[in-house]
Amino acid sequence: MACHSFPTVVVVVVLVSRLLTPPGVTASSVNISTYWGTNSAEGSIEDACNTGLYSIVNIGFVYKFGNVQTPVLNLSDC
Numbered sequence: 001m002a003c004h005s006f007p008t009v010v011v012v013v014v015l016v017s018r019l020l021t022p023p024g025v026t027a028s029s030v031n032i033s034t035y036w037g038t039n040s041a042e043g044s045i046e047d048a049c050n051t052g053l054y055s056i057v058n059i060g061f062v063y064k065f066g067n068v069q070t071p072v073l074n075l076s077d078c
Contacts, residue, residue, distance in 0.1 A: 036059055
């Protein structure tokens with residue numbers, strides 16, 4: 001199985017979405033959401049926001065939850 005880097009996958013997704021966008025649809029009329037976590041390979045939250053690609057950036061830090069346990073945050077790469 002091939003292993004693709006995160007930036008390569010993002011570029012492919014953006015290009016495919018551009019090709020599939022109907023004429024007359026502008027970026028301001030489309031809401032695109034992404035997930036940003038604590039993986040250092042994702043870049044900083046500032047990088048994700050500054051791309052201009054996303055209307056919403058979901059931020060995820062909870063790595064342990066459920067089964068009647070206290071949720072635990074991981075803020076090490078923030």
